[in-house]
Amino acid sequence: MRRNAAKLRDGDDAVVWVGVNYWSRTGGPLMWRNYQPDVIDEELRTMREHGITLTRSFLYWPDFMPAENTLDDELLAHFDDFLDRHQALGMTTIPTFIVGHMSGQNWDPAWRAGRDIFSDASFVAQQEWYVATLGARWKDHPAVAGWLLTNEIPIYAHWQSRGIGTVDHTAVTAWARTLIDALRAAGATQPASVGDGAWGVEVTGADNGFRVRDLAELIDFHGPHVYRMETDAVRQHLGAAFICELLDIDELPVVMEEFGLTSDYVSEENAAHYYRQVLHNTLLAGATGWIPWNNTDYDDLYQQEPYSHHPFEMHFGLTDHLGRPKEQLREVKRFTDVLARVDIGRLHRPDTGVALVVSSFLEKMYPFTQPEDATSVFAHTRQAYVAAREADLPVGVVREADGLPDDCALYLLPSAKQLTAPGWRALTERAAAGATVYASYFVGEHLNQRGPWWPKLDETFGVRKALRYGLTDPIEDDELRMVFRRDFGSIRAGEELVFTVAGTENSRTYLPVESDGADVIAVDAHGRPALLTRRVGEGQLVLCTYPIEHMAAVTPRVNPEPTWRLYAALAAEAGVAPEVSVADPRVLVGSMAHEDGRVFVWFVSQHDEPLTAAPTLRTAGHLLDLDGAKLATVDLPPFGVVVAELAR
Numbered sequence: 001m002r003r004n005a006a007k008l009r010d011g012d013d014a015v016v017w018v019g020v021n022y023w024s025r026t027g028g029p030l031m032w033r034n035y036q037p038d039v040i041d042e043e044l045r046t047m048r049e050h051g052i053t054l055t056r057s058f059l060y061w062p063d064f065m066p067a068e069n070t071l072d073d074e075l076l077a078h079f080d081d082f083l084d085r086h087q088a089l090g091m092t093t094i095p096t097f098i099v100g101h102m103s104g105q106n107w108d109p110a111w112r113a114g115r116d117i118f119s120d121a122s123f124v125a126q127q128e129w130y131v132a133t134l135g136a137r138w139k140d141h142p143a144v145a146g147w148l149l150t151n152e153i154p155i156y157a158h159w160q161s162r163g164i165g166t167v168d169h170t171a172v173t174a175w176a177r178t179l180i181d182a183l184r185a186a187g188a189t190q191p192a193s194v195g196d197g198a199w200g201v202e203v204t205g206a207d208n209g210f211r212v213r214d215l216a217e218l219i220d221f222h223g224p225h226v227y228r229m230e231t232d233a234v235r236q237h238l239g240a241a242f243i244c245e246l247l248d249i250d251e252l253p254v255v256m257e258e259f260g261l262t263s264d265y266v267s268e269e270n271a272a273h274y275y276r277q278v279l280h281n282t283l284l285a286g287a288t289g290w291i292p293w294n295n296t297d298y299d300d301l302y303q304q305e306p307y308s309h310h311p312f313e314m315h316f317g318l319t320d321h322l323g324r325p326k327e328q329l330r331e332v333k334r335f336t337d338v339l340a341r342v343d344i345g346r347l348h349r350p351d352t353g354v355a356l357v358v359s360s361f362l363e364k365m366y367p368f369t370q371p372e373d374a375t376s377v378f379a380h381t382r383q384a385y386v387a388a389r390e391a392d393l394p395v396g397v398v399r400e401a402d403g404l405p406d407d408c409a410l411y412l413l414p415s416a417k418q419l420t421a422p423g424w425r426a427l428t429e430r431a432a433a434g435a436t437v438y439a440s441y442f443v444g445e446h447l448n449q450r451g452p453w454w455p456k457l458d459e460t461f462g463v464r465k466a467l468r469y470g471l472t473d474p475i476e477d478d479e480l481r482m483v484f485r486r487d488f489g490s491i492r493a494g495e496e497l498v499f500t501v502a503g504t505e506n507s508r509t510y511l512p513v514e515s516d517g518a519d520v521i522a523v524d525a526h527g528r529p530a531l532l533t534r535r536v537g538e539g540q541l542v543l544c545t546y547p548i549e550h551m552a553a554v555t556p557r558v559n560p561e562p563t564w565r566l567y568a569a570l571a572a573e574a575g576v577a578p579e580v581s582v583a584d585p586r587v588l589v590g591s592m593a594h595e596d597g598r599v600f601v602w603f604v605s606q607h608d609e610p611l612t613a614a615p616t617l618r619t620a621g622h623l624l625d626l627d628g629a630k631l632a633t634v635d636l637p638p639f640g641v642v643v644a645e646l647a648r
Helices: 035-047 073-088 119-139 153-157 169-185 212-216 235-247 269-283 310-316 329-343 371-390 421-432 455-460 548-552 561-576
Strands: 008-010 012-016 015-021 054-060 092-099 148-150 255-256 287-290 355-360 396-399 408-414 436-440 462-467 477-484 496-500 513-515 519-523 527-536 540-546 587-594 599-605 609-614 622-625 635-636 641-647
Touching: 035 073, 054 073, 054 609, 073 092, 073 119, 073 408, 073 421, 073 635, 119 169, 148 153, 148 169, 169 212, 235 255, 235 269, 235 371, 235 396, 255 269, 269 287, 269 329, 269 587, 269 599, 287 496, 329 641, 371 561, 371 587, 408 421, 408 561, 421 436, 421 527, 421 540, 436 548, 436 561, 455 527, 455 540, 477 527, 496 548, 496 561, 513 527, 519 540, 548 561, 599 609, 599 635, 635 641
Parallel strands: 015 054, 015 287, 054 092, 092 148, 255 287, 355 396, 355 408, 408 436, 436 540
Antiparallel strands: 008 012, 462 513, 477 496, 477 519, 519 527, 527 540, 587 599, 599 641, 609 635, 622 641
């Protein structure tokens, strides 16, 4: 299957954005009132010296549009100068039009008068005029790289809910179409997107009105904003990458439009580690642009909202309030150096035969289901993505809602309570055609229709289930000890995998079965079947009777945990073991291919101390560092990244 790594284009040339969200330290959102060209020049030059060639800029709405059908001429002139200074430095910017939310505060233009953002015709008309007028003014300026309609407008629409359950998706899509059409009618041809954060139901499982599929028809790139708080370091390091994978919708480029951290929450060393992980892991997940939040700190604005009441917002900068680079900025520079050396514009992700299946219950909101049915899909597929990456599998994320591809050798369905009947039929057909299809049991986290929505479970997997209606079979041990009775892929007979048991009173449940034609591969500590396989046609169906991905997903500080061993074994069974791998799950291996046939391999450490990795190559060849020296082992600093070339 193809994995998305679409690029923005300038004619025939690929465009890769490495930028920064920009407010000058002279005023933050109020910088246009206190416009200081010399300081702006200094700030831009510092970014440029560290490999950043693009900014995302913000037209603070209450200032730029002080009254209906009125723009502030002085501020427009300031932005004209701002664009000229970008051009002089060989930089570009992405103007953001409707800035009514920023850094923990919402601001209305004085003339809004309580009108609905998306459905009030008169208010939408004012936004349309605003976008069209500004677009026409700057459409031909060479410093304009693209356009964003808004900044995180779901929060501006209703900050208490972030739009979830309070914003109508039909009104949102009509509003977005109106503004995009106005921009295009004004003659602006640069790439455009909404700036909403890509928090739609297709990604989060919660509907905030900004449906990614609906908006994808209107925009030129997806722009996720990712600031997740996690309980596990590897889930944190791969969180943004998984979002990029989920945004493989309509084959649009994915630009990391916002990510970052405040220095008030983290040491500078660990801030650099986080930046390194996000940058490289999202690159491997198909991202084609990175715009961290933000360029500078704002210590001198401590009396100005929003910094007065959200003081941690003062310190997201890549530089401090005096313009001195932080280690995060140096990390961006190191990243841009790597991008240049591998010729990033001509790289793509190799096709894969490993599919991670995302149940359509994440996004479809079927009748008489519960919110947890959607959010559990996100949690479990993300944890499965972590395990697949720990196994160094070149996993592709596929959506049941789009139809399952028929060209994969391995399909992973992790801890899925629900899949549609056609989805199950498709998976059994894939197995009959020669694939290995894996599914693990999960009954859900709530009482509503608690149980596996798996039609003909017995016949599909060659078992007899011993379930009782309305009751669960609780896992009473604190550990699942899975002992293999025979060789399975890369796991030898007699080996034992030990999993931490976790879950709610509903979900901490196993599937009691007896074999009825299936081969029992592994048993638990009580001798009960834990992993079974049934041959069907040219392939096999593999059943795990424990919700191992769910248990890991709800366990803090769990990764790496043994699911990666099982996934590696499944890949070996399916004949899709990775070309390059490392036996240590604390080192993630990924690759990208160049148009000229070269292959580059990333080694990404998840360990807080130095380590040496010994790569295994399953094809003829050897590894070279980017200077051409042969690599037998890879030395990685704490949470470090090494990029090598695979020479054949």
